[in-house]
Ligand SMILES: Nc1ncnc2c1ncn2[C@@H]1O[C@H](COP(=O)(O)OP(=O)(O)OP(=O)(O)O)[C@@H](O)[C@H]1O
């Protein structure tokens with residue numbers, strides 16, 4: 001019998017307090033290599049804070065986080081890319097005045113000794129490295145269907161394309177673990193479906209493990225292997241996305257958050273896929 005494979009990510013009893021707020025409470029879970037792991041829960045549940053812990057923006061008050069058997073809590077934020085961890089943000093974080101290629105190439109900075117923007121001293125080497133980085137990004141640009149937009153400034157592009165560029169930049173890190181915070185926020189149904197296809201393609205082609213926060217339940221049930229449900233910083237359940245959205249504890253977590261929906265007959269029984277809940281939350285980011 002072969003030994004069980006250790007999880008890629010191990011989160012144990014994580015507590016996070018900021019000021020007087022107790023934001024995460026005893027959060028424990030594992031993510032397996034190559035898994036598509038999703039995190040759902042009402043607004044303010046602590047999802048982004050959890051991702052901030054995983055990406056070393058927040059240091060937990062207690063608990064442990066291990067990546068590939070090594071404590072992440074001893075790694076600086078700037079060392080994450082070297083370990084193979086990349087993330088996207090809930091709000092777009094692109095350089096609007098730069099073009100698509102430049103934004104994607106920035107993701108490779110850790111793979112370039114001289115750095116993209118600091119090459120003045122080592123001009124020759126920097127130019128060579130930058131050319132190599134651009135070349136290395138071309139398959140990724142093709143994979144994500146961004147070839148037509150390459151030399152256009154980001155600010156001129158539709159929102160859906162910008163979100164895809166952000167995904168490309170994170171993948172340019174060549175991560176083993178990709179952390180996505182509401183990739184479909186602010187998108188309509190068609191754009192959401194299209195982005196889900198791109199994420200799936202990237203995951204399959206590049207063999208990356210994904211942790212994705214998302215409010216769009218259609219996307220979560222379609223892509224996710226498992227869903228962790230957070231409410232008030234506590235793990236309510238970890239199960240298949242379909243089981244999670246039908247779980248009475250999860251439904252009451254959502255209804256408790258949106259009391260105005262308590263009288264809505266469509267808001268009982270299950271959290272419908274493509275639900276008003278998702279639309280409301282998306283509108284918030286639009
Ligand atoms: N740096 C901070 N300072 C103070 N409070 C914070 C900080 N970061 C998070 N919080 C609080 O922690 C709670 C959880 O916030 P978080 O952004 O993690 O929620 P979320 O689940 O991502 O919500 P949403 O679905 O709206 O994005 C909120 O009450 C938020 O105001």
Ligand SMILES: [Mg+2]
Nearest residue numbers: 047048049090
């Ligand atoms: Mg959030």
